[in-house]
Amino acid sequence: MTIVDSGAPADTQEANDSGIQSYLVTFIIRRFDPEVDAEPRWVDYDVEMYPTDRVLDALHRIKWDVDGTLSFRRSCAHGICGSDAMRINGRNRLACKTLIKDLDISKPIYVEAIKGLPLEKDLIVDMDPFFESFRDVQPFLQPKSAPEPGKERFQSIKDRAVYDDTTKCILCAACTSSCPVFWTDGQYFGPAAIVNAHRFIFDSRDDAADVRLDILNDKEGVWRCRTTFNCTEACPRGIEITKAIAEVKQAVLRG
Structure with missing residues (x-):
């Protein structure tokens, strides 16, 4: 037609x-x-x-x-x-x-x-399972101390650059739904959740990295990633997702 x-x-x-x-x-x-x-x-x-x-x-x-x-x-x-x-x-x-x-x-x-x-x-x-995994990694700033009255939390350009790439995520699910592990295992957190955990794990103003690393050290966490690079190729924002997951794995090993 x-x-x-x-x-x-x-x-x-x-x-x-x-x-x-x-x-x-x-x-x-x-x-x-x-x-x-x-x-x-x-x-x-x-x-x-x-x-x-x-x-x-x-x-x-x-x-x-x-x-x-x-x-x-x-x-x-x-x-x-x-x-x-x-x-x-x-x-x-x-x-x-x-x-x-x-x-x-x-x-x-x-x-x-x-x-x-x-x-x-x-x-x-149905995006509910996707957003449930996103919420499970606690993707929000969790500092233990308050900033000085009338002041913002200071962060250097160098500290910001550590996690700048993972701030670009728009939660489209293109990466997660391109992952073969996610297709076959409905419990896997998936790349997008790990990317958003990375964004706060490496934020110098945050104090809950150990909590998120413990969550992602689960059997359905970062260790389920098989490094196929599907997620990186699918990302419309050009985020180096596989690299971010590898950095989270290293952070888990370092404790």
């Missing part, structure tokens, strides 16, 4: 006015409606796209113009909220950051929900 987007957004209209060529792109989406389907099914849609469009734009056009029952999460559409993590051509990505020009449109583009979390509908998964 070909879409004629009568209510084209501004960026699409500008592309059209500038003479940029559009293409008919086939999207094959793994659909699942728990009220109707016993198992997920693949449905294909042909969508008119521009190279500068994103996969999220295609999902919008399908939902708005073709099939309003298509369900997916999205919010800011600028790669910050992490809501629209999904598998695109077999890789975990954010739909809002995946440009059509970066995909091989001579072949169908496959879109499905991320793995390892309970499927609720279409591209939507």
